[in-house]
Amino acid sequence: MSVGIKICGLKDHENVAAALESGADWIGFVFYARSPRFVTPQEVGALLTRFGDSAVRRAVGLFVKPSDDEIAGALAAAPLSILQIYDSPERAAEIRQRFGLPVWVSIAVTTPSDLPDAPLCDGLVIEPAARTEDGRPGGNGRIMDWAPLKSWKAPQNWLLAGG
Numbered sequence: 447m448s449v450g451i452k453i454c455g456l457k458d459h460e461n462v463a464a465a466l467e468s469g470a471d472w473i474g475f476v477f478y479a480r481s482p483r484f485v486t487p488q489e490v491g492a493l494l495t496r497f498g499d500s501a502v503r504r505a506v507g508l509f510v511k512p513s514d515d516e517i518a519g520a521l522a523a524a525p526l527s528i529l530q531i532y533d534s535p536e537r538a539a540e541i542r543q544r545f546g547l548p549v550w551v552s553i554a555v556t557t558p559s560d561l562p563d564a565p566l567c568d569g570l571v572i573e574p575a576a577r578t579e580d581g582r583p584g585g586n587g588r589i590m591d592w593a594p595l596k597s598w599k600a601p602q603n604w605l606l607a608g609g
């Protein structure tokens with residue numbers, strides 16, 4: 447088993463440089479307007495152009511319930527390599543088919559039954575479930591209860607987020 451690290455919510459040159467220099471396997475950009483880490487596709491495009499291929503191949507775009515137009519617009523401005531999707535597994539599979547890029551599906555976990563037992567797209571991002579007062583599905587700095595993961599037989603590569 448190998449372990450990779452994703453640094454998410456990058457917004458500027460300094461953040462991206464630090465993540466790349468530290469050896470991050472993936473760098474994440476949040477295209478969700480209600481996030482304090484929101485960046486525009488144009489800003490991400492400019493950053494990726496500046497840092498070149500080593501940044502582009504690690505670039506993950508995070509989308510919450512996106513329309514096809516939103517994703518197409520982002521890809522027109524920023525050469526993302528992976529899409530991280532907050533929506534149903536069915537919609538994530540549709541996005542994968544439509545755009546031909548690897549898709550990671552974010553899964554909010556409160557009980558063991560939330561953990562998938564079959565593969566979904568190209569990867570899972572296992573996260574603590576947001577609370578109503580959080581106002582967004584992720585990026586809330588919560589730490590999930592890791593106990594359910596101990597007996598989980600992961601059906602594919604996955605990332606642990608939260609905290």
Ligand SMILES: O=C(O)c1ccccc1N[C@@H]1O[C@H](COP(=O)(O)O)[C@@H](O)[C@H]1O
Pocket residue numbers: 454455474476478481482483508510532571573582583584585586587588607608609
């Ligand atoms: O970072 C955000 O603002 C964000 C907004 C909407 C959906 C997801 C978001 N971030 C992702 O959420 C998880 C957990 O993050 P944290 O550890 O609580 O900061 C992670 O995958 C982030 O990429």
